[in-house]
Amino acid sequence: NAGVTQTPKFQVLKTGQSMTLQCAQDMNHNSMYWYRQDPGMGLRLIYYSASEGTTDKGEVPNGYNVSRLNKREFSLRLESAAPSQTSVYFCASSEQVTSTDTQYFGPGTRLTVL
Amino acid sequence: AQTVTQSQPEMSVQEAETVTLSCTYDTSESNYYLFWYKQPPSRQMILVIRQEAYKQQNATENRFSVNFQKAAKSFSLKISDSQLGDTAMYFCAFMKHPYSGGGADGLTFGKGTHLIIQP
Numbered sequence: 231n232a233g234v235t236q237t238p239k240f241q242v243l244k245t246g247q248s249m250t251l252q253c254a255q256d257m258n259h260n261s262m263y264w265y266r267q268d269p270g271m272g273l274r275l276i277y278y279s280a281s282e283g284t285t286d287k288g289e290v291p292n293g294y295n296v297s298r299l300n301k302r303e304f305s306l307r308l309e310s311a312a313p314s315q316t317s318v319y320f321c322a323s324s325e326q327v328t329s330t331d332t333q334y335f336g337p338g339t340r341l342t343v344l
Numbered sequence: 345a346q347t348v349t350q351s352q353p354e355m356s357v358q359e360a361e362t363v364t365l366s367c368t369y370d371t372s373e374s375n376y377y378l379f380w381y382k383q384p385p386s387r388q389m390i391l392v393i394r395q396e397a398y399k400q401q402n403a404t405e406n407r408f409s410v411n412f413q414k415a416a417k418s419f420s421l422k423i424s425d426s427q428l429g430d431t432a433m434y435f436c437a438f439m440k441h442p443y444s445g446g447g448a449d450g451l452t453f454g455k456g457t458h459l460i461i462q463p
Contacts, residue, residue, distance in 0.1 A: 263450050272348070272435050272453025273389070288450055320389060333451065335389035 232256055234336035236321050242342045243311045251306040251339050253321030261324045262304035263288075263333065264296060266317040273320060279304055311343045346371035348438050350454035357426055358462050364411075365421045365457050367436030375441040378412065378419045379451065384432040392434070395419065423459075431461045 237252045255262065260281045265273035265288075275288030279298040293315060295307045304323075308315060318340050322333040347370045357363045369378070380392040395403045395412050402410050407427075411420045423430055437451040 265450070270455060272437070272455050273451070274453070275450035278450050289452075318387065322389070332391050332394070338387045 234321055234323055234334050236319075236336040236339050238339060239337065240340050242344065243308075244344050245312060247311050248307070248309050249311065249341075250308075251319055251321075251341075252303070253305065253336060254303045255321075255323040255334070256302065257323060257325075257334065258301070259323035259325050259334075260301070262298065263322040263324075264294075264304070264306045265320045265322065266290065266315075267320060267338075268317050276306065276319075308341075311341075313343045315341065316343045317341060346373065346376075346438050346440065346452050348436050348452055348454035350434075350436055350457050352457045353455075354458040354460070356460040356462060359426060359428060361426055362422065362424050363426055363459065365423075365434050365436075365459065367419045367421070367454060369417050369419065369436070369438050371417070371438065371440070373440045377439045377441070378410075379437040379439070380408070380410070380419075380421045381435045381437060381453075382430075382432045383435065383456070384429075389435075393421065426461045428461050428463060431459060433458050 234255045263278040264276040267273045274290050277296040279285045282301045285296050297305045318338045320338050321336040324333045349368045376397045379394045382390045382392050393403050393405045393408050402412050407424045409422045433456045435456045436454040439451050
């Protein structure tokens with residue numbers, strides 16, 4: 231039982247490049263989330279998926295797209311990376327968004343955009 | 345929208361001492377949940393404790409307890425008998441109840457308090 235896994239752990243991009251961050255969970259959770267953490271800040275919600283087949287915008291969705299590929303996987307795509315997207319990205323999952331179940335977090339992806 | 349404020353950027357205490365981390369929040373919601381998360385140098389986010397706003401009793405988890413003052417919108421974390429392994433960033437977080445209307449929107453975090461436990 232690996233919990234929430236994220237790939238890659240580190241990535242360096244040039245401005246304008248695209249990439250997809252992958253997230254998978256093996257806890258049979260319905261809800262999944264993407265957050266970003268900037269220096270000196272708490273995490274901010276980018277997008278979430280309450281259940282397979284649905285996605286919704288969070289606090290800071292601009293410049294990102296997401297795909298809930300199946301119940302296990304939730305990917306985050308940067309179509310044209312910008313230096314302002316340099317951050318640490320966390321994926322999380324919970325049993326369902328309509329409960330107070332704990333959100334379990336992945337180890338994070340450190341992304342640098344030059 | 346709700347905001348979460350942690351006014352102590354950094355705190356340092358000696359091992360075995362008791363330390364209290366402060367958190368205040370602002371919301372117009374009446375039904376919500378509050379959390380404390382720990383982030384050690386490994387960057388992993390670990391849930392420490394959570395509180396349902398409708399419960400008057402303060403939550404406790406072993407050495408960790410909260411002082412929840414709903415009217416004052418205050419949610420402090422007390423760590424008793426602090427240990428070296430408690431050294432980490434601590435984040436206070438808010439989540440409105442999904443049935444409050446407007447759907448769920450994940451967790452809103454404060455900026456964190458860096459807690460250092462000195463040997």
